[in-house]
Amino acid sequence: MSDVAARGLVLLGCGKMGSAMLAGWLADGLPATSVWVIDPHPSDWVQAQGLHLNAPLPADPAIVLIAVKPQMMGDALPALRALGTGATLFISVAAGTPLARFEEAFGPRTPVVRAMPNTPAAIGQGITALVGNSRVGPDQMALAQALLGAVGQTVLLETEAQMDAVTAVSGSGPAYVFHLIETLAAAGTAQGLPDAIALQLAQATVAGAGALAQQADENPAQLRVNVTSPGGTTQAALAVLMDPDTGFPALLTRAVAAAADRSRELANG
Numbered sequence: 418m419s420d421v422a423a424r425g426l427v428l429l430g431c432g433k434m435g436s437a438m439l440a441g442w443l444a445d446g447l448p449a450t451s452v453w454v455i456d457p458h459p460s461d462w463v464q465a466q467g468l469h470l471n472a473p474l475p476a477d478p479a480i481v482l483i484a485v486k487p488q489m490m491g492d493a494l495p496a497l498r499a500l501g502t503g504a505t506l507f508i509s510v511a512a513g514t515p516l517a518r519f520e521e522a523f524g525p526r527t528p529v530v531r532a533m534p535n536t537p538a539a540i541g542q543g544i545t546a547l548v549g550n551s552r553v554g555p556d557q558m559a560l561a562q563a564l565l566g567a568v569g570q571t572v573l574l575e576t577e578a579q580m581d582a583v584t585a586v587s588g589s590g591p592a593y594v595f596h597l598i599e600t601l602a603a604a605g606t607a608q609g610l611p612d613a614i615a616l617q618l619a620q621a622t623v624a625g626a627g628a629l630a631q632q633a634d635e636n637p638a639q640l641r642v643n644v645t646s647p648g649g650t651t652q653a654a655l656a657v658l659m660d661p662d663t664g665f666p667a668l669l670t671r672a673v674a675a676a677a678d679r680s681r682e683l684a685n686g
């Protein structure tokens with residue numbers, strides 16, 4: 418990361434995902450003066466960070482991170498063309514957009530990493546999967562892992578094709594969990610709880626269960642069994658949630674497949 422602080426980080430697109438990562442890097446100690454943001458519509462938060470905003474770019478930044486929508490690539494990438502010299506590592510977090518798209522834009526010698534982070538990066542609890550093109554050497558992959566590792570866990574993929582499934586599980590996944598919190602709270606309200614207490618119970622339950630699932634030696638199936646008293650309340654609920662036709666497994670399988678299919682479609686922009 419000292420190389421990034423010294424040579425600079427260029428962030429193309431600083432919306433929800435770019436800002437989530439940037440918040441994590443700044444909290445981790447990356448100086449705002451080492452960051453160049455290109456974004457035609459920067460948020461008030463981005464404008465208040467004291468970074469270089471829509472300013473001339475450094476000649477030889479350590480990393481250019483691309484965080485614009487896949488559909489915006491054609492408009493956005495030309496701003497970076499002068500940097501495709503081989504010394505700068507390009508990292509894209511865009512869903513769907515293949516490595517080949519960046520090789521086309523910046524030349525086949527350009528090292529490019531495709532990464533899929535998620536928004537808990539904003540509080541250092543993201544997870545990012547990474548895969549590089551053939552030009553990415555071990556030192557550059559280590560640099561990409563250090564950058565994304567500063568805002569959470571990292572995993573390396575064996576093939577680029579795995580990225581669609583990653584996007585559907587952990588890239589989009591926080592939205593599924595937020596929806597679980599919303600709907601668990603609403604179900605509590607339907608059972609007679611005040612809105613605020615139902616939301617507090619749902620938030621703390623998901624946060625606590627998530628932390629326990631990360632830290633416990635037991636697997637999630639055993640942790641579930643540990644909550645489930647024979648003939649008790651949990652068993653009654655799980656009979657609904659684990660129904661083979663209408664329960665969580667069938668629903669999540671369909672939801673994740675829909676997200677992965679959409680990721681494959683986005684390969685075409």
Ligand SMILES: NC(=O)C1=CN([C@@H]2O[C@H](COP(=O)(O)OP(=O)(O)OC[C@H]3O[C@@H](n4cnc5c(N)ncnc54)[C@H](O)[C@@H]3O)[C@@H](O)[C@H]2O)C=CC1
Binds near residue numbers: 429434458484
């Ligand atoms: N939001 C999420 O949870 C995740 C998003 N991603 C990926 O991150 C990328 C960005 O997504 P979000 O941050 O959610 O979208 P967003 O719409 O919040 O941010 C995109 C930003 O790009 C800027 N922009 C538009 N045209 C531009 C241009 N020509 N040059 C520079 N900046 C430009 C916009 O002003 C905006 O601030 C997408 O490719 C998405 O697939 C990946 C993982 C998770």
Ligand SMILES: O=C(O)[C@@H]1CCC=N1
Binds near residue numbers: 512584588589
């Ligand atoms: O919804 C999307 O397309 C992006 C990619 C993963 C999360 N958000």
